[in-house]
Amino acid sequence: MPAEIAPPMTAPLLDVRDLCVSFPSRGRMIPIVEHVSFTLGERDILGLVGESGSGKSVTAMALMGLIDSPGVQITGSALFRGQELVGMPQKQLRRLRGREIAMIFQDPMTAFTPVYTIGWQIDEQIRAHERLSRKQARARTVELLAEMGVPDPARTADRYPHQLSGGLRQRAMIAMALSCNPSLLIADEPTTALDVTVQAQILDLIRSLRSTYGSSVLLITHDMGVVAETCDTTLVLYSGRVAETGPTEVLFAHPGHPYTAALLASIPPLDGPRPHRLPAIAGAPPAPLERPAGCAFAPRCTYVHDTCLPAPPPPLVPTGYDPLAAPQDDATAQVSAAAPSTQPVQFAACVLPAEGTPLPPRLTYSELSAGDEADATGFPPSSFAAGEPH
Amino acid sequence: MTTSATFSATSAPSSASARPLLEVRDVRKTYHLPRGQTLKAVDGISLSVMPGEVLGLVGESGCGKSTLGRCLLRLTDVSSGQILFEGQDITHLSERALRPVRQRMQMVFQDSYASLNPRRRIGDLLAEPLKVHPGPDGRKRSRATIAARLHELMDLVSLPAAALDRYAHEFSGGQRQRINIARALALSPRLVVADEPVSALDVSVQAQIVNLFADLQARLGLTYVFVAHDLAVVRQISTRVAVMYLGAVVELGETDAVLHRPAHPYSAALTAAVPRPVVGAIRAAPLGGDIPSPVARPAGCRFHTRCPFVQGRCRAEEPALRRIGPSHSVACHFPLAEG
Structure with missing residues (x-):
């Protein structure tokens, strides 16, 4: 299945192939992440x-070499600038982490130690990787904090984490992550703990990093709104497996996997008409050991049929969406400009495209306003049932 | 019923x-x-x-x-x-x-x-x-x-x-x-x-x-x-929504009136800041700054430190929640919408 994803023109910054992570429990291995493959180009989000x-955080932790659970099994490959991260000795990893690959976490309160000032901690990170005096390091810290939009950066550097608001702490954390100019920033739910007006500020900041710092960002989130607003490419994980991947604008306009479509449909809209009922997905994601032999989403899928059920799970195949064939709006026109060949850009782990019955495009808000409420969700009516209790 | x-x-x-x-x-x-x-x-x-x-x-x-x-x-x-x-x-x-x-x-x-x-x-x-x-x-x-x-x-x-x-x-x-x-x-x-x-x-x-x-x-x-x-x-x-900021209701009204025709600048900023799951949705520039600590609430209008439309009166005088429509109230000296 990885071979089907066309190789890009230049070597990507990060090339993950067939990454699998399993944890031992009661004498058996529990597959948490199965065959995850993706590439991340320079300055891409x-x-x-x-x-x-779904395994999104475990994927990131595996890339960072931060899983040290006894007996854990990590297979596959993750090439960062040609260096293999999977199985890299800790000593070598330590040189990479912080300097080349940095990470920001969801909870900036627990990621900082409470007993040192913010500035001390950022200084330490800089001095761990670069030969700078304390004074030079602090000057750099203050400069970084200022660039992250922290008001009065010199005074803020002398404050302890608990003295800062959540938004300021997250800015300080991003400053620390960027202190050594990493080429890859892994952000694990960076805005989930923040209020929505502060989240908007931090997302703007993250988006600006690629131009100011030339960083690529791997953004982990559960919020489809955050993805739509921030990411160039989107990878949808379901129960430890890749359900779908493609350019964000294509994936949101033409979801190729029923899970992506159902997930998008189940988000209550803030604009346009208010649906009478939300098209909820019945049930809940399966536990790793209860994953079906075939498609993991099959038990909850409205399109489920015989070919979905037998093992192995359906491979990632091109969805058949051709940006050149259907340039309808600005978003898709941009895609066609970016990919002038008819090379497939969107892949889904679903049997529907191969069977010649791809999903219909998702309706936009303006289209929603035009139609009546019953059709307003772009999802088959059978999914309107309250769903099995879960 | x-x-x-x-x-x-x-x-x-x-x-x-x-x-x-x-x-x-x-x-x-x-x-x-x-x-x-x-x-x-x-x-x-x-x-x-x-x-x-x-x-x-x-x-x-x-x-x-x-x-x-x-x-x-x-x-x-x-x-x-x-x-x-x-x-x-x-x-x-x-x-x-x-x-x-x-x-x-x-x-x-x-x-x-x-x-x-x-x-x-x-x-x-x-x-x-x-x-x-x-x-x-x-x-x-x-x-x-x-x-x-x-x-x-x-x-x-x-x-x-x-x-x-x-x-x-x-x-x-x-x-x-x-x-x-x-x-x-x-x-x-x-x-x-x-x-x-x-x-x-x-x-x-x-x-x-x-x-x-x-x-x-x-x-x-x-x-x-x-x-x-x-x-x-x-x-x-x-059915109705009350938008709160620092301990007070700043706007109260029918749900879609408050969310789609907000009268208070804070309601407007809050609604605008929510990322929509649609590509190409253009978001207004986010509100600056953080929510002030409720211990040190700003004098005058409680929102004036972050309000993009702040004027002199907002710093001095606290606006009361007042009716601007049959079922729509707002606590702002200069509401964005009437009714």
Whole structure:
């Protein structure tokens, strides 16, 4: 299945192939992440999106070499600028982490130690990787904090984490992550703990990093709104497997996997008409050991039929969406400009495209306003049932 | 209101439908902190909730929406002001006098796991309120009545009856929230205050629970106060919305009027800041700065430090919540919209 994803023209910054992570429990291995493959180009923002338990954080932790659970099995390959991250010795990893690959976490309160000032902690990170005096390091810290939009950066540097608001702490954390100019920033739910007006500020900041710092960002989130607003490419994970991947504008306009379509449909809209009922997805994602042999989404899928059920799970195949064939609006026109060949850009782990019955495009808000409420969701009516209790 | 016989036991006479079910008059909740500081978590709020309506309380963390929600049910005592439920002043009722009232007002919390005792079976947890409170005839409920009610409740929230014999950890987050809802409904309340009931759930499960809240409301004629930070969820369920900022209601009105034609600059900024799951949606420049600490609330208009339209008067004079339309009020000297 990875071979089907066309190789890009230049070597990507990060090339993950067939990454699998399993944890031992009661004498058996539990597959948490199965065969995840993706590439991240220079200055790209890739969104890794999924619900809790979909394996998005475990994927990031595996890339960073931060999983040290006894007996854990990590297979596959993750090439960062040609260096293999999977199985890299800790000593070598330590030189990479912080300097080349940095990470920001959801909870900036627990990611900082409470007993040192913010400035001390950022200084330390800089001095761990670069030969700078304390004074030079602090000057750099203050400069970084200022660039992150922290008001009065010199005074803020002398404050302890608990003295800062959530938004300021997250800015300080991003400053620390960027202190050594990493080429890859992994952001694990960076705005989930923040209020919505502050989230908007931090997302703007993250988007600006590629021009000011030349960083690529791997953004992990459960919020489809955050992905739509921030990411160039989107990878949808479901129950430890890749459900769908493609350019964000294509994926949101033409979801190729029924899970992506259903997930988007189940978000209550803030604009346009208010649906009488939300098209909820019945049930809940399966636990790793209860994953079906075939498609993991099959038990909850409205399109489920015989070919979905037998093992192995359907491979990632091109969805058949051709940006050149259907340039309808500005968003898709941009895609066709970016990919002038008819090379497929969107892939879904679903049997529907191969069977010649791809999903219909998702309706936009303006189209929603035009139609009546019953049709307003762009999803088959059978999914309107309250759903099995879960 | 299509209320079945089982659930009509506590419903009030129809004349009450013209009067608010819940009235809040200038309620304040002040916490006294060390060094003489005071935190005004709820700073003079007045509003009323009509029977059968859903009032959404929205705002960012620290705006006092949860504190207000708890004050409504007397889970937190107010510092001053009045709370009237079914016309009765419950602000200073003793715990004992409050007990019969409590049957008709219930709460659903955010953390579905922490709300359920992990060492007791679901059936026991749900039976507890039915054992504590007397039945509609004023007598203790019989074992058979309770058992029948438990099955009704499971049916109401679409869980199998077998769930009654299991423990909280055996359920997923969405199922646990169904159990919490079932427990809140055990005594057929008229008012349910739900504090962030879906924010800990995954999107795909969240939609199920939002639908369940809507179904139950229609089926049982319930009244909700729905506290949440997620504007989209609040919009889906609410008849009216109250936008809170630093302990006060800054705008109150019909849901879509507040969200689509906001009169307060804060409501406008809040709505604009929500990332839409649509590519190409253009978002306005975000609001600058952070929410000020509720301990050091700005003088004048509480929003003036972040308001893009701030003027001299805003720094000096606090705007009162005033009516700009038949059911639309705003606390702003220079509202963005009228009515």
